[in-house]
Amino acid sequence: MANTKELSVEDKLRAIYSLQLIDSKIDEIRSVRGELPLEVEDLEDEVAGLTKRLEKFKNDLDTIDAQIKEKKNAIDEHKATIKKYLEQQKNVRNNREYNSLTKEVEFQELEIQLAEKHIKEMKASVEHKKELVAQTKEKLDGKQNHLKHKKAELKDIMAETEKEENFLMEKSAEYEKQIEERLLAAYKRIRGSVRNGLAVVSIERGASAGSFFTIPPQTQMEIAGRKKIITDEHSGRILVDNVLADEVKEEMEKLFAKL
Numbered sequence: 001m002a003n004t005k006e007l008s009v010e011d012k013l014r015a016i017y018s019l020q021l022i023d024s025k026i027d028e029i030r031s032v033r034g035e036l037p038l039e040v041e042d043l044e045d046e047v048a049g050l051t052k053r054l055e056k057f058k059n060d061l062d063t064i065d066a067q068i069k070e071k072k073n074a075i076d077e078h079k080a081t082i083k084k085y086l087e088q089q090k091n092v093r094n095n096r097e098y099n100s101l102t103k104e105v106e107f108q109e110l111e112i113q114l115a116e117k118h119i120k121e122m123k124a125s126v127e128h129k130k131e132l133v134a135q136t137k138e139k140l141d142g143k144q145n146h147l148k149h150k151k152a153e154l155k156d157i158m159a160e161t162e163k164e165e166n167f168l169m170e171k172s173a174e175y176e177k178q179i180e181e182r183l184l185a186a187y188k189r190i191r192g193s194v195r196n197g198l199a200v201v202s203i204e205r206g207a208s209a210g211s212f213f214t215i216p217p218q219t220q221m222e223i224a225g226r227k228k229i230i231t232d233e234h235s236g237r238i239l240v241d242n243v244l245a246d247e248v249k250e251e252m253e254k255l256f257a258k259l
Contacts, residue, residue: 010226017240019175020200021252026168029161036154043147050140057133071115078108164259200238202245208232
């Protein structure tokens with residue numbers, strides 16, 4: 001930190017405005033990605049949700065198929081029991097035994113009717129579930145295809161910008177080391193509180209860049225004198241004169257040309 005204390009106010013202003021230009025360039029690169037990373041994340045969540053839903057439908061179908069088989073087996077058992085009772089009726093000794101067996105046969109027939117009714121209902125449920133499976137699968141295929149293209153798009157953008165961003169982040173870190181902690185903390189606080197990330201701005205036509213508030217001539221002279229750090233009383237941004245700003249911009253353009 002010894003070197004930062006030796007910096008003149010002008011050197012501090014040059015360093016912090018250089019940092020601003022580098023950080024703005026990083027912001028610009030990141031804005032190219034826009035909402036794409038979030039879009040990819042949302043699509044991944046949708047695909048996961050639809051996949052889970054599809055698995056549930058398939059499990060439901062397996063369960064219903066198993067229940068239909070159970071009902072069919074039960075019908076076969078009821079038929080076998082009916083056959084057994086009909087055989088027994090041939091050897092009855094009185095009407096009471098015959099009537100008793102007849103009631104048993106009727107009961108088994110009712111059980112068969114009930115099982116067939118359940119099978120019919122379950123088959124209708126199967127058809128409905130199959131429609132839902134087809135709809136969900138179609139939607140899932142569409143989302144997966146969309147996700148594939150968005151991932152490819154993001155990968156391409158990342159491949160194009162990652163090298164530039166890493167280079168600029170290294171430069172940003174280098175300039176941060178030149179700036180005293182209190183000034184750097186103020187820069188980061190201002191940068192985080194404004195939408196465009198501009199914590200350091202130049203004077204343009206008598207006002208701070210991007211502002212409609214005129215800066216008094218006396219204050220403009222103090223800013224041009226580069227003897228102390230001056231902030232805009234309206235926005236809190238750190239102010240630099242346009243001559244210094246142009247010189248630093250020219251220097252940074254040479255740096256950015258290496259990208």
